[in-house]
Amino acid sequence: MAKQALGPIRRSFAPWDDPEAKPLIHFNAVTKRFGDFVAVDRVDLPVFEREFHALLGPSGCGKTTLMRMLAGFEEPSEGDLLLDGKSLKGVPPYQRPVNMMFQSYALFPHMSVEKNIAFGLKQDGMAKSEIDDRVGEMLKMVRLEQFAKRKPHQLSGGQRQRVALARSLAKRPRVLLLDEPLGALDKKLREATQFELTDLQQELGMTFLIVTHDQEEAMTVADRISVMDQGVIRQVAVPAEIYEQPSSRYVADFIGDINIVEGSLEAAGDGMTRLVAPKSGLTIEAEQTVTERPEVAWFAIRPEKLRILRERPAEASVNAVEGEVWDIAYLGDVSIYNVKLDDGTIMRATVANTTRLVERPITWEDRVWLEWDRNAGVILTR
Numbered sequence: 001m002a003k004q005a006l007g008p009i010r011r012s013f014a015p016w017d018d019p020e021a022k023p024l025i026h027f028n029a030v031t032k033r034f035g036d037f038v039a040v041d042r043v044d045l046p047v048f049e050r051e052f053h054a055l056l057g058p059s060g061c062g063k064t065t066l067m068r069m070l071a072g073f074e075e076p077s078e079g080d081l082l083l084d085g086k087s088l089k090g091v092p093p094y095q096r097p098v099n100m101m102f103q104s105y106a107l108f109p110h111m112s113v114e115k116n117i118a119f120g121l122k123q124d125g126m127a128k129s130e131i132d133d134r135v136g137e138m139l140k141m142v143r144l145e146q147f148a149k150r151k152p153h154q155l156s157g158g159q160r161q162r163v164a165l166a167r168s169l170a171k172r173p174r175v176l177l178l179d180e181p182l183g184a185l186d187k188k189l190r191e192a193t194q195f196e197l198t199d200l201q202q203e204l205g206m207t208f209l210i211v212t213h214d215q216e217e218a219m220t221v222a223d224r225i226s227v228m229d230q231g232v233i234r235q236v237a238v239p240a241e242i243y244e245q246p247s248s249r250y251v252a253d254f255i256g257d258i259n260i261v262e263g264s265l266e267a268a269g270d271g272m273t274r275l276v277a278p279k280s281g282l283t284i285e286a287e288q289t290v291t292e293r294p295e296v297a298w299f300a301i302r303p304e305k306l307r308i309l310r311e312r313p314a315e316a317s318v319n320a321v322e323g324e325v326w327d328i329a330y331l332g333d334v335s336i337y338n339v340k341l342d343d344g345t346i347m348r349a350t351v352a353n354t355t356r357l358v359e360r361p362i363t364w365e366d367r368v369w370l371e372w373d374r375n376a377g378v379i380l381t382r
Helices: 007-012 063-071 113-123 126-141 156-170 189-202 215-221 239-245 249-254
Strands: 025-034 036-045 053-054 080-081 098-101 175-179 207-212 222-229 232-237 259-267 273-277 282-286 295-299 307-309 320-330 332-343 348-352 367-372 379-380
Touching: 025 063, 025 113, 036 063, 036 080, 036 232, 053 063, 053 189, 053 215, 063 175, 063 207, 063 282, 098 156, 113 126, 113 156, 126 156, 156 189, 189 215, 207 215, 215 222, 215 239, 222 239, 222 249, 232 239, 232 249, 249 259, 249 379, 259 282, 273 295, 282 379, 307 348, 320 348
Parallel strands: 053 207, 053 222, 098 175, 175 207
Antiparallel strands: 025 036, 025 080, 222 232, 259 273, 259 295, 273 282, 295 379, 307 367, 320 332, 320 367, 332 348
């Protein structure tokens, strides 16, 4: 019988919206210093049981340091780390119900697949019959039964990744920590493995915490994402909210492609805000109530929300601008148009290729108009 899709489970899972829900993990005002360098700065983050949570950010933002503190490899300089409401201060790594899967996989090259998976269980003194049963269960779960006797060098990158995952899960930790686990895989295998990870996490009912710099990976696997920058969490939200309602220019710019226009704010009636950008000749209206009134604000809009037209739109005074097609990238499923405005600003529009292209209706050096709806973008004040 075919496995049931996970949609209903993931769609209804949102303990962070329940004020009565208690987090499984709580980074409570955690700071970590290395000498004068502040790697993590007063991070306060709850992670709930059965949640797949992603720490996303560029290299050096503090995400791996945060994970290493949870694993017990580093101690906080300030603040506390709670698991089930109990402090982990002074608890050594081997006594924490947490296991970590490293980016390098760290498999023992002289051991077979089954012995790699069994290693931690033997260290814990588990009976041989129980170890055999657990290893068999893990091999079946990651679909490597026929490779049990092989050594790591006889496996593909994807198979080694699954061995490392099985070894991490064999001890049945409360929390599995994944440090850039798919970085060594090629694009297609990485995408397939992302869905395998989410299925596995739901099937086991475990809490996963993943560190990644790959935005698409975080968006695919995570229930919630924490976007980090310079040791600080800039926004915590579900993937759709991170993408469609970024809280700042940093988050908007870090997640996916985006056009950002700088200007000044004007009131435009109930539920509507206007941003004027004289340099680009743009007047933008957004279905958004903005209470702050900084001197400078920004309008952020995703390329797929723009429409590219040959003719001037009927309502060209608002949410429309003219320019010249400067570059085109054909990616198969979509075409990307870089349109140069008269002031030199480049705006990017993405068009889905819903038909087979024989000849481009819009091509290089064409004069075109870009337009968008009032609910297509977001005004940012920081």
